[in-house]
Amino acid sequence: MSGIQTASADASALAILAALDDRKTELEMLCDALTSCPVGNVVTAPRPVLVSPQHGFVTTTIWLSSWLDEAWRASMKYLLAQAKRVGIDPNEAERFKHVLGRLRTFFAHNLDPNTTRDRETRDTCYGWFKDACGSRVPGDGHWEQCLKTLLKSALRYVTLAIEIARAIEQHPDSKGLSDLWKDRLSRTDVVVDYLGSLQKAAGDLGCGGLNLPQVRDRYSKRWAEALSLVSAGTDIEEVTGRHMEQTLIAETGRLLPIRAADVMERLVLQPGESVELALRLGQVIYGMHPTLNQVSLLERLAASWNKLRDQ
Structure with a gap:
């Protein structure tokens, strides 16, 4: 890949990252306005630095998982659960949530292909890579497309959560749904030995x-x-x-x-x-x-x- 193409790919990924930052702020404000609570905990994983496509993909996977599946888990789970109630199809978001978890496991753990769970994780990731870049095992020239696909999916995921939150705001039982969201968030403060x-x-x-x-x-x-x-x-x-x-x-x-x-x-x-x-x-x-x-x-x-x- 030429230097111009690489720079273009990096610019595209950075633009999506910037859009994710905007959506993150928007959902934080919506949650505050509807529940008077923070939308989630502090994201512990650092925001990815795209020094190379493969490294950027791995660090982005870990960052997104830390953000969406850990720190903001209660809010994202609640919002997706309310999707059909407010007339929104959550299927794509649910698929992304599942794949993100499998991708994080793929990179963060030593998988044993002889166990059913780990075999399923590998196969899920291989299938996602194939759809994203055309190869089940990405190599040079593939990781840029994988990174952009992952970021675009994450952007759609957060955007959908925002759409659900705005639908809750306009719903006839807005107060009841907002109170339920707040109740879910309050449970995350429970400390259990x-x-x-x-x-x-x-x-x-x-x-x-x-x-x-x-x-x-x-x-x-x-x-x-x-x-x-x-x-x-x-x-x-x-x-x-x-x-x-x-x-x-x-x-x-x-x-x-x-x-x-x-x-x-x-x-x-x-x-x-x-x-x-x-x-x-x-x-x-x-x-x-x-x-x-x-x-x-x-x-x-x-x-x-x-x-x-x-x-």
């Missing part, structure tokens, strides 16, 4: 042998998202404890020779609290008889479950 809550739940359930810091690291983002959706006035400690218990039941299920599906089939249970209770009972039985295989554990569980049910 996840490890402490996990330890308490593990003690209550009698769960042993789990690496609780690893469990916390795997699930903390999911918990934060769930807590951001609870309404004001909710007992956060109680809700958090319930999430901890459900997680530990799921993790315990990995250590047991039986799964939730096995329990539902053998005990003829519907998904829900009964399955959790049955798995807890299975954990107790397995803790007392750790040599039981799947069939034997299910038989003992069924006998104990029926006895408890008949009492």
Whole structure:
């Protein structure tokens, strides 16, 4: 690529970055006007410096993820959830949100192509690269187009969020929708000691042998998202404890020779609290008889479950 072409590509990318800055300010002001709250937290990743197309693409991916999927997560999630209510199609925005997360994982983590999740991440990124620049594995001459495609998608994403916010402003139930937005933002201020809550739940359930810091690291983002959706006035400690218990039941299920599906089939249970209770009972039985295989554990569980049910 010639120097003139490179300069032109850089200028194009810089122009889109400038437009993103303008949209960022616009959405900040809209959120302040409608909710009297900041639209999100401070973006921790530095704004990208486009020293080269490939480096610019990687740093832009990390910056956009830090901004849109982390710092402003509560607002963007809320606005997209309201899109159809105000007559706006959120499908393109949802696709971008998914791809952005996969691209960040692609560059920030060592992926194991032998695992299903990491294989899907690679394939998603390869497909996006193919659509963006014509090759599943970008090389010299491809990264400029990838960068511009990413920035244009981000600009459309933020612009759509602004359109939704303006539609909320004009909606007949503008106050109710704005208050709900504010409520979602208020949940992001909740500080939860996840490890402490996990330890308490593990003690209550009698769960042993789990690496609780690893469990916390795997699930903390999911918990934060769930807590951001609870309404004001909710007992956060109680809700958090319930999430901890459900997680530990799921993790315990990995250590047991039986799964939730096995329990539902053998005990003829519907998904829900009964399955959790049955798995807890299975954990107790397995803790007392750790040599039981799947069939034997299910038989003992069924006998104990029926006895408890008949009492």
